[in-house]
Amino acid sequence: MTPPPTPFDLAREAFLAACRLDVETPKPGNVSVESAGHGMTAAQFLASAQAAAGPLFAHGAPVGKRILDAVARTREVAGCNTNLGIVLLVAPLAASLAASLATSLTAPLIATLNERDEPDESRGEALTAQRWRAATERVLAQLTVDDARDAYRAIALANPGGLGDAPEQSVHDAPTVDLRAAMQLAAQRDSIARQYANGFADIFETGLAAVDEMPAEAPRLVTLNVFLTFLASHPDSHIVRKHGMALAQSVTLAARAQHGRWRAAATQTPDQSALRDLYAWDTELKSRGINPGTSADLTVATLFVAGRLAPQGWVRAPAARGDET
Template sequence: MTTIDIADAFLRSCLAELDALKPGNVHRFAAGHGMEVAHFEAAARAAAPAIARPDERVGTRIETAVAASLGVTGLNTNLGILLLCAPLAAAAERPRPLRAALVETLAALDRQDAAAVFRAIAAANPGGLGRRTEHDVAAPATIGLVEAMQLAAGDDRIARQYTSGFADVFDIGVARLHQLAGAEPQARTEAAYLAFLCAFPDSHIGRKFGRAAAEAVQEEARQLVAGIDWHAPAARRHPPLAAFDAGLKARGLNPGTSADLTVASLFAAALSP
């Protein structure tokens, strides 16, 4: 794909995710957690050129995109999105199917990529990050990026994508989008988001509030999804989603990892239609 195509697919994926009513997360139907849709739109537009920069290292794409996003919002709106989408963008430049190209892209990541990503994470300063005794992002990188992600993969679902070939993105998110090919685009995005929230405890909630809180939200999501018809119009889908949304935000719970994985799924689907 061309640079313009990749940048456009990234931006469209970010905007489509905002169009969906994602319980607990920021969307066009409700702000939350001190952030509004406008912050995410501005960050996506600022980051798109860096994410799609041709023949650029994955780590450099992430670091540059984080800097651009922080420059226009002053907030960490999209670190997880950028960590997921940069390898996909680089893979889309290779002349082979996306998933196979992604395996090659991940295998080529090295210490230089890790150093750039460490700097990006430190700059974004995500909530609940904590400190590590070894290979902390505040220190110089001494291992490759995939090796660094392996250390975090047990607690961080975004890190796990680097060690699994983005299995969750393709096997949960993209698969759900394809299963609902006949539904409204907004409903497909909502279903993909809830599929992640039901599949595992959200890492972002787990980092900030503990695994028990994340597991409780996972169970609430499973009960909610059982009663939703994704082929129904928004007027029928949205009331239960909105109620769950309000409840999560009242408790300060934001399933940010599920939202980031949803953007990556939309992006992956757009890159390999």
């Protein structure tokens, strides 16, 4: 008999499912199985997810090492930066899960566990968004300069451009503060750094709320709704770095209009014109080299959390069913 999956297995599976949905769901400006773009293909993203999964969910690894090893493995299989933002987001979330589970395996620490807001799934305690968020906050509070050093090396290796242009704690220099403090310096201009500063509020609040707005049996609808929600909420950091704030803001405004039309079609009588608008917008964005990559990264992190919170739910369902668009 095949043994039941462990909590670590479920986390890895939720991550891979989230990455799969990211490319199986056509999203304006992003690479998908239906539309390559920006010199990248869906196959590279899927290979990157497989390569990064091991380091991200390594038992007992510090956050910085998870980030560095995941990016290094990604470079080996993809040859370019396909998932730096995803890795930066998922590493603390994975570490907070691992810390909770590791605590439950050590008998002398059971009393400590009972005093903390961390789930012990081996004793039947449910993993909830509130508990996971609290555990993530503790992980963020304990980040070190070593974590920052490894994360800086990973960012330099991925070479995304823009993030290292800060007047303080540039990734081109050795960090002198812990990783959370370094991210806080960039939080006003980078949505991924903002998660380190605000305890992943955008994921646990905005992202999960967008998940709940769509039927769980339609994972592609969920994915697209989360993506458009993020893109319509804030100027996409990747677009800001590549093209400037004015253009990023114009994309945000366009996303709000596109999201409104698509939501009306998705929740009422199917309207193919809304989908045609999204496909046309996808073509336009790619022709101009505009990639809302940060919104996609936030989407993957949200799908990972949603899938792990409900491992028997929508994120484990077959995504390529052809009944959602």
